[in-house]
Amino acid sequence: MIGTVAAIALVARREIVERARERSLWVSTGITIAVLAGVLLLPSALGFGGATKATVAVAGPQAERVAAEARRAQKAFDVALSVRRVRDDAAARRLVRAGDADVAVLAGGTALAAAADADDAAVAAVQAGSQAARGTRVPPPLPVTQAGDENADERSGIAFVALVILYGQLLGYGFWVATGVVEEKATRVVELLLSAICPRQLLAGKVIGIGLLGLGQLLLIGLFGVLVGSASGQLEVTADVVAAVGVVLAWFVLGFGLYSCAFAVAGSLVPRQEEIQSVTAPLTVLILASFFLSFGALDDPGSSLAHVLSFVPPSAPMVMPVRSIAGDAAGWEIAASAGLTLLAAAALIALAARVYGAAVLRTGSRVSLRTAWRAAAKG
């Protein structure tokens, strides 16, 4: 005889190995990563964010010194200067006129020419460079602090991405559980399985296997996000992103624990793949509603609706991550919400194991939840 843990591990292992062989898993991972890369890289590729770029045209060693000093000071002015060396002042002027340079350092570093649309900060940086080159001691510019949380926008962006990914993952993998249950039922392999192990072990193995696969995919996506973000310099608040990945992983576990068993029960009620859509519709609607309600939390994480929804188990796995990534939720709130979700998941798992066991062998036609429950209650 096989122990419960060993049986669950075998079933879970089969789910992971067989599904990892399917191309669809890798296609969906690839698409998610591509979308994520787009969200992370597109703004800087299009020139949004980061330091303002400007070109300085120089002729002669004196002018070059000015440019070098300007580059040393560029960080304080939030500009990124690149230097173009030309033969003489006339060539430097031509570059500025043509729009190929923003500022030209002329006459051995004693005069400047700026393009009409030149960035003020870039001109100021070159001015500071010229002062430093002439040996004039000027104190460095004062540091500026923005009022409020300077990362609020960025956090909100991260929360949005986290929400979309969580939503997709909960719905997608929940659906996978339902499909997997129906597959075993429709192909009748379930009877052979149940002659070897009991329904609870089969259910647990399936949910854990598919859940681990979902978690692994999230981990891969999260890792990629952090890598790309830090490499591109787009995410200066890498710590925030790492924390967000952690939040998403934790809430995927909680949310999947809650939803997957409900999806499994739904799957066990129908005999054919064609009926999955209709039988899982209530769950799909619940997840979709939670997703849209989470946008409210994204807009205003402190609203009372967001507060309430972040504690109600069906919506908590999407609203609470948004609130906690946005930095709005207190530690005790997160703990309480997670606790409630866990409690609801535990109750649902116990319930699901019984109904699933009673319904999964009834092939032929759709079983109503009530019939399955009665059969389960009978033992």
Added chain:
Amino acid sequence: MGLRRRYGDTVALDGLGFSVAPGQLFGFVGPNGAGKTTAMRIVLGVLEPDAGEVRWRGRPCDEAARARFGYMPEERGLYPKMRVADQLVHFARLHGIDRAGARAAAARWLERLGLGDVAGRRTETLSLGNQQRAQLAAALVHDPELLVLDEPFSGLDPVGVDVLSEVLRERARAGVPVVFSSHQLELVERLCDAVAIVRAGRVVASGRVADLRAARSARRWRVELAAANGAAPDWVGAVPGATVVTSEDHAVVVELGPGGDEQQLLDAARRAGRVRRFAPEEPTLAQLFREVVA
């Protein structure tokens, strides 16, 4: 034994019971809806009985014992997208065989059933006949101590029937009790040492096939007369307790009721004409079946 099971208001099993000896090939026959599949599912623990129990080697059957049973459900089914060999390894391991043992057993059965060449293919790409063989391999791969097969012969071509018969005989010779259901009564008669005939959730006849036939043959006699007198054999009417079962030109099969005496029957026959043959009539399993389920 004494199994009872209801589905809502439908009584599927009504005190059904039978026993199978080690090394016995046991046929489980009965009309559709008699409760064969339900009984088998209960033996395998797939269903719980409402009342009664399954005993194995003298003790109530538990999960540990059931892990050593092999089962082929009537509704065939394997994972369609899984590779055949992986599938067998998976099922062997679910029955508690370790990884190396499971691989070896899977390879052995695939070879034995002529599936060696398709071991690495997805199950759904196999021909129907090969899928049936894979199903059989899944029932056998953990070297079970009891085999329960629900309609294993249905849908098999004659070669498949021969292969399966040989495998079942071989398992029985190895001491494994083999229980299978079938509607092909000639096959059951040829293959089985013992049978149980079920009707409406009860066993209406069971035991060794020879004994069942002998029990009936003591009461049935076949009489052949040299000269056909054409008309109905009214001479039978003179024998107390005798009724005609069938009657052809020369031959008549007579059943003797309780208290009927075959010597009186013989005397009556001799008065009617020259007796060329007088012998106990052994019914075939199919005839027995028709009588007891009628």
